[in-house]
Amino acid sequence: MLSPLDMFAIGIGPSSSHTVGPMKAGLEFALKLERAGLLEQVVHVQAHLYGSLALTGAGHGTFLAVVNGLAGQHPKTIDPDTIYSRVDEIKSSGQLKLGGKKFVRFDYDKDLFIHKDQFLPEHANGMRFSAFDQNGKLVMEEEYFSIGGGFILDKQQIVNRKDNEGACSERVNVPYPFTSAKELLEHCGAHNLTIAELVLANEAVTRSRDEVYAEAMEIANVMHYSTLRGLKQEGILPGGLNVKRRAPHLYQKLIDKDLNLVSEQDRRLLAMTYAIAVNEENAAFSRVVTAPTNGSAGTIPGVLEYYRNFYLGVSDDNIVEFILTAGAIGNLYKYGASISAAEVGCQGEIGVACSMAAGALTAVLGGNVLQVEKAAEIAMEHCLGMTCDPIEGLVQIPCIERNGVAASKAIDIAKLALLEDEAGKVSLDAVIHTMMETGRDMSNRYKETALAGLAVNVVAC
Numbered sequence: 001m002l003s004p005l006d007m008f009a010i011g012i013g014p015s016s017s018h019t020v021g022p023m024k025a026g027l028e029f030a031l032k033l034e035r036a037g038l039l040e041q042v043v044h045v046q047a048h049l050y051g052s053l054a055l056t057g058a059g060h061g062t063f064l065a066v067v068n069g070l071a072g073q074h075p076k077t078i079d080p081d082t083i084y085s086r087v088d089e090i091k092s093s094g095q096l097k098l099g100g101k102k103f104v105r106f107d108y109d110k111d112l113f114i115h116k117d118q119f120l121p122e123h124a125n126g127m128r129f130s131a132f133d134q135n136g137k138l139v140m141e142e143e144y145f146s147i148g149g150g151f152i153l154d155k156q157q158i159v160n161r162k163d164n165e166g167a168c169s170e171r172v173n174v175p176y177p178f179t180s181a182k183e184l185l186e187h188c189g190a191h192n193l194t195i196a197e198l199v200l201a202n203e204a205v206t207r208s209r210d211e212v213y214a215e216a217m218e219i220a221n222v223m224h225y226s227t228l229r230g231l232k233q234e235g236i237l238p239g240g241l242n243v244k245r246r247a248p249h250l251y252q253k254l255i256d257k258d259l260n261l262v263s264e265q266d267r268r269l270l271a272m273t274y275a276i277a278v279n280e281e282n283a284a285f286s287r288v289v290t291a292p293t294n295g296s297a298g299t300i301p302g303v304l305e306y307y308r309n310f311y312l313g314v315s316d317d318n319i320v321e322f323i324l325t326a327g328a329i330g331n332l333y334k335y336g337a338s339i340s341a342a343e344v345g346c347q348g349e350i351g352v353a354c355s356m357a358a359g360a361l362t363a364v365l366g367g368n369v370l371q372v373e374k375a376a377e378i379a380m381e382h383c384l385g386m387t388c389d390p391i392e393g394l395v396q397i398p399c400i401e402r403n404g405v406a407a408s409k410a411i412d413i414a415k416l417a418l419l420e421d422e423a424g425k426v427s428l429d430a431v432i433h434t435m436m437e438t439g440r441d442m443s444n445r446y447k448e449t450a451l452a453g454l455a456v457n458v459v460a461c
């Protein structure tokens, strides 16, 4: 069963599916060679990128990510300042240090294949890696798929994915297994638990409460630091679109007075600014947390920062409750739909982030589990159909501002849900199912391919 904390991976920008996943895939291929004892035979490697990774890979940093991954780097630990320089070195030397262990031949221009007109049948974000010995004989070849949120699957795993990534087969391992909101709410109701308490009970099967708290606080702290850093960084974002960072300027305008005196309207604007700050960091290849993806990395930190700054007495317990509740809601989308824009459009990124944030804020503001479910449902209901059409394939326009809008929306929705006493006509499960169907019906041109929408109607300059 997924852990709610799996929804939050500490890594680098700008895209969980197009940067984090491909870097992990490149590293996993190198590690697989090493585990099989084949690393010593390898003298040459090649990488192939298909579908959405090929179409928008340049803007998403996919090519840099794959090469850094093959060279032994992991998104959580890589120094963001070395991403470009390592690739420059590989380009000039014609070799990379496979898995960080052994130099092998890799001609960046000839050994990195970008198949813009081919999709692997299993998923829109496909990769193939090949390793050869000194006679040119194939030593190992593997396919990987980046399915959103930084998660990767190999060919066997994606074929077996129908079992909800192992959720069903491992349900017996936790006291309160759930793959739907209905199951989650039934457990909470029957045992008088909040969602966060239920998550803690499930996590206790494999680790201590202190370990769960430490991981949740690490996630919250990285979110906090990326917010603070983004509020200070000026300049133009990389990628060639000439997008100027706005967060520092917006922040200065809004905090011209004591934070305690800031109006509720300006607090909402600050939440938007926090979210924008994080996504500007994401666009700049800085350290962020997928929440649940990189493209949507700002929404949840924006709402969490708003909560920390404008509510009295916020404790670590409250912050952990926020993170665990948000993660449990995110799990429902992983089980019932998708968080991959290449599968369901931006509903799966910003829509899910808004849903997670609205539900989590409702919980820490004292909402009961039905109000939490209602907030999560309302948030997704009004993101249904949201397309992914980033200009130039860069996670900048509309992505950065969209996180700000989603953060503000989540705050309003939480406050609305807290006023509601009765269940609505639409359940969270129904809206998750609808999101998945809507995504399936959506043209591929609106699913992280940069072939339609704003991507073709706005002139990049």
Ligand code: SF4
Pocket (backbone or CB within 6 Å): 295, 296, 341, 345, 346, 347, 349, 350, 387, 388, 389, 390, 394, 395, 396, 398, 399, 402, 448
């Ligand atoms: S438009 Fe949405 S889904 Fe597409 S890259 Fe931007 S944030 Fe991600």
